[in-house]
Each structure stands twice: as C-alpha cells, then as structure tokens.
Amino acid sequence: MTLKDIALDLDISLATVARAFQKDTIISEETRQLVLRRAEQLGYRANVFARSLATRKTRIVGVIMSSVNSPIYSEVLAKLSERIHRIDMSLMLIPGSYAQDFDASLQTLMAYSPDAILVFSGLLSEAAIEQAKHAGVPLIYFNRVSRDPDAYGVGCDNEAGAALVADLLIDSGHERLAFLSSGNDATTNIERMTGFVERTRMRGLPAPKIIPATGFSYEDGLNAALAAREQLPAIDSLFCASDLLALGFADEARRRFGLRIPEELSIVGCQNIALASWSSHDLTTLCLPIERMVDETLAMLSSLSQGQIVEPRVVRVPSTGITERGTTARKK
Amino acid sequence: MTLKDIALDLDISLATVARAFQKDTIISEETRQLVLRRAEQLGYRANVFARSLATRKTRIVGVIMSSVNSPIYSEVLAKLSERIHRIDMSLMLIPGSYAQDFDASLQTLMAYSPDAILVFSGLLSEAAIEQAKHAGVPLIYFNRVSRDPDAYGVGCDNEAGAALVADLLIDSGHERLAFLSSGNDATTNIERMTGFVERTRMRGLPAPKIIPATGFSYEDGLNAALAAREQLPAIDSLFCASDLLALGFADEARRRFGLRIPEELSIVGCQNIALASWSSHDLTTLCLPIERMVDETLAMLSSLSQGQIVEPRVVRVPSTGITERGTTARKK
DNA sequence: CTGAAAGCGCTTACAG
C-alpha cells in the first residue's frame, strides 16, 4: 500500500496524493479529505525510509546511555520514551560502558541520521562529538554539561540544591559534615560537592571531609563505606553524590560496623529514586527535578526537529528541594 | 559522501562500488580492497534509509516494553541493547502502559518495518498482533507465552523453578505454604503458581493459600501485605510472583505488623534482581536465567534477520535454581 | 568480473 496505489485507486496524481498528507501544502480541502479517507480505508502507512531519504529528516531521537540499568536513568528513560512517542518521534537506544563502545555505537546511530542525540553519559570522545557536529546532528546533554559550546543541555541547579542539604544538616545540629564523592569528574558530582562545601564554609563550619568513591553505584557505596571506617568517628553527617551511593554506604556501614543511622551518622542521598521512599531504606534525599527536566528536553527536541532556533542552549531547572526521611537526625 | 562520490573518485561504476560493500558478491578481491580503502579514507557511511528502501530489510529491532522502569526489565534491556549492537542491529524502544498506547506506538514502530519485534508486555491487542503478522514482522515474546501459534518466544521453566521453591520450603520444615499471586493472567504468574501448588500437593501438604496482589510491583506487594494481615498467622512461608512483590510485602509486614522475617514468615521472591542481594533486603529468591534467555533471544534474532527458519519457535531455558539468603528459615 | 539501468516510495520544484 503506497501513495501510488492510492493515486491509482482514486485516479488522481501521485503528487496530489502526497500533498494531502502534508501540512501547509496547497491542495483543495475537498481533495485532501478524499485522499485521507481513502488512505484510512486502505490502511495506508507512509514508508518512513522513503520519506527520510527524500526529506533528510528522520524523526528519530538517538539516546546514548551508559547505564540503562540504573534506577534514575530508567525512570527518565521511561518518561522520555513515552513523551517522545507522543510527539510522533521514535527513540533509538544506544548502550555501552566504555568510550570505545560509544564511538562504535555512535557510528551505528549516525547511520540513521537522528534528528537529535540525547546524551546520558560523560563518555563521548572528542572524535565522536566532532563527528556528530560534522553531520549536523545536535547533541543534547541530559543532567550534565559539556565543554562543547555548541552543545545543548538540560540540567538542574546542583549547587543550590547541595547548599540546601548543607543548610538542613547544619540547622538540625550537625557540625562535622562530609561529602561522599563519586570520585570521577562528572559535572553533577563536582557541582554537588562545590555547592555543599561552599555553603558549609559560609555557615562558618570547617570544610566537609571528602570521602572518595569510585562511581555512583550501590557497590561503589559499599566499598566506600569499607574504606572509610576510620573516618566515621570524625563525622556526624554525610551527603552522597547519588542515592545508590548512599544506600550502599548505609547498608554496609550498618552491616559491617553496626553503625546506627541516623543516631551516629546522618545520611543524605541525591536524586530521590523510587527506592529511597521504601521503608527499608527511608532515605532523606535531595530531589532531582526529573519532571521539569524531561519537559525542557522535550521542548528542545521538538523545537530542534522543526528547525527552530533554541536559545539559550543550556537550561537549568531549579532544585525541587529535599525530602526528609529517616536517615537524618534532628539534634536540635 | 555517497557511493556515487566514491565511484566518481575511483572512476569505476556505481554498481561495482556497491558490490564491494556486500558479502557473497561477485567482484575481484583487488577492486573490493581498493573501494573499501578509499571509502574508509573518505569517511563513507552507508545511508541506511536508502538501503532499507531498496532491500526492505532494516536491521532494526523493535522493543515493546510496558515497564522500562522495572529492575528486571532494565537489566534485560541493558544486556539486550548491548548485544543487539554487536550484531550490528539497532534497537527502537516503544513504551506504553495500556493496550491502547501500545496499539498507537506499534503504528509508529511498524512504519520503520523492524526486522523483528521483541515483546516484553502482555498487553498487545489482537488487532496489533494481526497487523504485525500481516506486515510479515515476526514477534518474539520474552518471558511470556502467546496464544498465537505463529509467535516466537523465549521463556524459562517457571513450573520447575517454582517446584524447587516448594521443595526448599518443605525440606526446611515449613508446612503452611502460600503463594503471592500477581493476580493477573500473566503466564509467568500462572506457571509459577501452578508449579508451586502442584509440588506442594505432591509432597502431601495442603494446597498453598493463594494471596492476591494487583500486579508485580513493590507497591502491589505493600498493598497485598496490608490486605493479608488476617491470614498471616495461618501461614509460615510465602513464595511471591516477583522480587519486587516480595520486597514490598516484607517491608510493609515488618513496618506495620512488626512481623519478623524469617522467624514468623519465610519469604521467597522470584527473578533475583540486583536489589535482592543487598544486605538491607537479603532476599531468598528463585533466579531468572536472564543470561541464557538473552542468548537465546539473540540467536533467534540473528537467524530471523538472515531469513533463516527458526525451529522450534518457543524456547524454554531451564531454571538456574534458588539463591538462599536471609528471608527463609531452616526449621530443621 | 564490470557497467548501464530500473526500481524502492517518498518529496518538491517547475509548469500549466
């Protein structure tokens, strides 16, 4: 079932039939309805390959994600994929764990000339970025900022959020703060750390101790707790660069050292993944404003796909604040 | 940069250049190397839209998933997407929560004529199935069986696995078993229930009490625990249709009724999601053989994409057994 | 083994 079939069936030209399916096209309303109705009856579906070949637009959004299997990103992915379909675009997912994987995967993606690529990973190589730029495919960074001045991005105000955490801890009587850093140069980690450290200083307390981890995962949290045993007596509260990091740290500190939370140590996570609200975790956490971030991403996506200019290129959504639960004590 | 550009550059025909990129094609090795080398230098990438238009093959695998945001499926998705890229295919993700969503989403997917569609949801309507069949797109059901005799599928031996759970519970001294059912007609739920009930009967114990839930999620587990309070004294062990269901039930029973697990109630989950091994959950569970299931899925996918006949159409991977952790007691 | 040509199903100037 092609346009040609409809044209033959209706005994009008192929060109006219084609025009019936496009917006802002010069065609009599009568003819348009006729074509549309008949197409519906015949179960016509446009061939996207033919269309893309002719228009050079694909309505495909590429998504590059290092950890599909991470609660926060799977939440985002779920929301995003649904919304993308609502604006009649499709989502092509690219996995990978290492920079080299990405470069290879990106090759595959680029072959489909996506209208835009959403980046959920810091691992894109310079070469890959250059390639996308060369092909004219806009890159939208989600929850991270790129050094690339041409890149688009949607983030949140991590520094302000982290400052809120410092305030909460200090206001509730904590004096020896610490930050559990993901230990890599992810911008989210750095911004959270900076905001937290700055505000603590501003409030007149000694700079938070920085406890290193080797990533954002639960296992990284476990390992960090093991390594940080010596330092535990010196701190009374810990802000973690992610929820999983906080949960891993808390589980291991409880299990191995019998640490009582929040009596001996208050713990604050970051993101507010679904797990954080479970009574078995009951984690106080700084919320990531996912809804608004997804909204902004979609707005960008649809503007870009319509060839509109997007300004500013980087949007920062304000923090939605802290959800207080059972892992933080109120000492005064 | 197109085939034509290369042809012009090398001063040979377009057809010959095209042949250089295909396998099993008649062309001198010398010419092939010449073309390949030059293409590499020029940074040529085939246009998949043009190719698909000509060949009617797309190398796209559509994935229909009702809950991307569920630990077990995000684990599978992560593995799958990586493996799919290794065989040089791409993954297009279709979300949706309700049957009507799927039908709409499927329309979009079908426009890309995927080489196959992977179904991770029971919600496909008859009309949608019919449409895929009509378009000649094979449907591969993952972890579920379809009534459709033409459908492909990869599952596991849920009944045998569930029987193992009954054996474990009975062997360790439990006598009043129960099953927490997802309450819907998902084949996984039914098979697990059947295997569990059958084996319990075979072992000469009264049939397990069936406790109803309203799905497979953590929240469904919470709600089931609330509703099941009256029945708790009558049972000493509970096999749950999913890990999340088990975790939700356990959390809520502990929090609301102060139930001691496993002293008062042994709980067994199903799937072995990453969370189950966390010390805060420490859940005994029947493992889903994800690795092997993904292997089988990929084997099917690549056979189908090469036009080979796949027989049998439905593969069942054996259960990988139970991982015993802290939510089950050994009473003898 | 190589080349000329038709075709895949659309879009879109260009005439009328």
Next chain:
DNA sequence: CTGAAAGCGCTTACAG
C-alpha cells in the same frame, strides 16, 4: 489547485 518529472542513495537483475 493539479500533474509530470527529477531526485534522495541504495540494490540488483540483466547484458556484456
């Protein structure tokens, strides 16, 4: 407002 025709970048019989 409609139609005839070229073009998007590939593949693949058909000749040579």
